Amino acid sequence: MIQYKPVTGEFDLTGKTAVVTGGAGAIGLETARMYARKGANLVLVDVKDDVPQVAEDLEKEFGVRAIGVHADLTSQDDVENVVRETLKTFGEVHILANVAGRVDLDNAEDIDVRLVENQINVNAIGAFRLTQKIGQVMIEQGKGGKIVCVTSQAGFIAIDKHIGYTMSKAAMIGMIKVLALEWAEFGINVNGVAPTVVRTVLGERAWQGEVKERMLKAIPANRFAEADEIAAAILFLSCDESNMITGENLVIDGGFTIQ
Numbered sequence: 001m002i003q004y005k006p007v008t009g010e011f012d013l014t015g016k017t018a019v020v021t022g023g024a025g026a027i028g029l030e031t032a033r034m035y036a037r038k039g040a041n042l043v044l045v046d047v048k049d050d051v052p053q054v055a056e057d058l059e060k061e062f063g064v065r066a067i068g069v070h071a072d073l074t075s076q077d078d079v080e081n082v083v084r085e086t087l088k089t090f091g092e093v094h095i096l097a098n099v100a101g102r103v104d105l106d107n108a109e110d111i112d113v114r115l116v117e118n119q120i121n122v123n124a125i126g127a128f129r130l131t132q133k134i135g136q137v138m139i140e141q142g143k144g145g146k147i148v149c150v151t152s153q154a155g156f157i158a159i160d161k162h163i164g165y166t167m168s169k170a171a172m173i174g175m176i177k178v179l180a181l182e183w184a185e186f187g188i189n190v191n192g193v194a195p196t197v198v199r200t201v202l203g204e205r206a207w208q209g210e211v212k213e214r215m216l217k218a219i220p221a222n223r224f225a226e227a228d229e230i231a232a233a234i235l236f237l238s239c240d241e242s243n244m245i246t247g248e249n250l251v252i253d254g255g256f257t258i259q
C-alpha cells in the first residue's frame with residue numbers, strides 16, 4: 001500500500017537520502033540542488049570524473065551531506081558499488097532519480113546499430129540495473145520510496161532521427177508502468193517526467209539551425225524548457241505531496257504534444 005501522509009505543500013525532504021544519476025549533468029545537477037534545498041542528503045552518480053567535486057560543492061552550498069560516486073550504469077559492478085557506498089554513508093535510501101542519459105541521432109536506415117544498442121543500454125537497461133538494486137533495498141527497508149525517471153517526449157511520439165533514443169525512452173516508459181504496478185504494495189511510487197527539448201548541452205546538440213527554428217514554432221509556449229523546470233517536476237514526484245500518483249509520465253513540453 002502507498003500510505004496517505006498529510007502534506008503541507010512544502011515538498012519537504014528533510015532526513016531523506018536521494019540518489020541522482022546523471023548528477024554531474026544539467027538536469028541531474030538541478031534536481032540535486034532542488035533536493036538539497038528541501039533538506040535531502042545526496043548521492044550523485046555519474047560517469048564524469050568530476051562527480052565527487054560536484055557533490056562537495058553542493059555540500060558547501062546547502063549544508064547537506066553529499067557524496068559523488070563515479071559509475072557507468074552499463075556496469076553491474078559499478079551499480080552495485082553505488083548501492084554499497086550509499087548504504088555505507090547514509091544507511092538507507094528513500095529516493096532515486098534516474099536522470100542519466102545519452103542521445104545519438106541518425107536516420108533509421110543509416111544509424112550504426114551499436115549506437116542504438118548504446119542508447120538502450122544506458123537509457124533503459126542502465127536505469128533498470130540501478131532501479132532494481134535500489135528497489136530491493138527499499139523493499140527490504142519496508143518504508144516505501146520514490147523513483148522518478150526522466151523519459152522524453154520522444155518516448156511516445158515520432159521525431160526525425162531519434163530511432164535509438166525513442167526505442168530507449170519508450171522502454172523506460174514501459175519500465176515505469178510495470179514497476180509502479182509491482183511495487184505499489186511496498187509503498188514505492190514510480191513515475192516519469194517527459195520533457196520536450198531542454199536548453200542543456202544534450203538538448204542543444206540535438207536541436208540546431210533550421211530544425212531548432214521549426215521545433216520552436218511547433219511548441220505553443222514558443223520556447224524550450226529549462227533544466228530547473230524539469231527538476232521542479234521531479235521534486236514534486238519525489239515527496240509525499242504526490243503519494244497518490246504512480247505509473248505516470250508527466251509531460252513537460254509547453255504544449256508540443258497536445259495536437
Ligand SMILES: NC(=O)c1ccc[n+]([C@@H]2O[C@H](COP(=O)([O-])OP(=O)(O)OC[C@H]3O[C@@H](n4cnc5c(N)ncnc54)[C@H](O)[C@@H]3O)[C@@H](O)[C@H]2O)c1
Pocket residue numbers: 021022023024025026027028045046047048071072073074098099100101102103122126150151152153194195196197198199200201202203204
Ligand atoms: N536536454 C534535453 O533536451 C532532454 C529532453 C528530454 C529528455 N532529456 C533527458 O534528460 C536526461 C538528462 O539530460 P541532460 O540534458 O541533463 O543531459 P546531460 O548530458 O547534461 O546529462 C546527462 C548525464 O548523464 C551522464 N551519463 C551518461 N551516460 C552515463 C552512464 N553510462 N553512466 C552514468 N552516467 C551517465 C552524463 O555523464 C551526464 O552527466 C537524459 O536522460 C536525457 O535523455 C533531455
